[in-house]
Amino acid sequence: MGQAMDTTSTSTPETVRIQDDREGVRVLIIDRPAQRNALDHATYVALAAALQEADAAPNIRVIVITGAGGTFTSGNDIEDFQKGPQPETRGGVLLFDALLAARKPVLAAIEGYAVGIGVTMLLHCDMAYAGAGTRFRMPFIALGLSPEGASSYLLPRLAGDKRAAELLMLGEWFDAAEAADAGIINRVVDHGTALTQTLERASALAMLPAASIEATKSLLRQHRGAEVREALRVEYEVFSERLASAEAQEAFGRFQRKDR
Secondary structure (H helix, E strand, C coil): CCCCEECCCCCCCCCEEEEEEECCEEEEEECCHHHCCCECHHHHHHHHHHHHHHHHCCCCCEEEEEEHHHCCECCECHHHHCCCCCCCCCHHHHHHHHHHHCCCCEEEEECCEEECHHHHHHHHCCEEEEECCCEEECCCCCCCCCCCCCHHHHHHHHHCHHHHHHHHHHCCCEEHHHHHHCCCCCEEECCCCHHHHHHHHHHHHHCCCHHHHHHHHHHHHCCCHHHHHHHHHHHHHHHHHHHCCHHHHHHHHHHHHHHC
């Protein structure tokens, strides 16, 4: 692999780094290592903007999302979440809108931990590869919340109703092999090689006719667009109610005390 060229946008906070790593491939790196790459509102906005910029750039054919420091993302920033629900400008809405609108392939390279939105984001990526040893979890119930990211719609279609209920309701940890079996990722790769493997797939895609790739992505997703957007809308309403609940605030407090 050649020398990576850092092309960080002047409008993008340092929590999201942008690299044009290979010809036609842009890598978006979630970079909040002190917070295990947890996403706060500013990082959501930055990642959504970076996705939109990459999708509009004529020299970019494939987008890769990954995390710095051996962790994909530990989910939402709890301190940020304790501020309570915000209107439609809330970062998660912007990020899922950007993922849904992307015409170009979006791939994910996962190592370490993928928690909460770190899992539900993968349901919107076209391909995803995880290093062996990666741990996944959707702890929405444990935090007094409810599913987000259209996971209540997409996950049953990938994993089946019963497996989706188990993953979302119990919210237990599961490994990369189980993530692959549930259809959340494409496959498990050797520990530490997820980005390398994903970049190889991205480079292969970038060499193919761009218009054909975009047309194929559009055809693959044509029957789920409206349903996914409706699921996002309904989930956001319920999630906002749960976020403001006493149960959620108590759970956040317990989480923060345990994390210190």
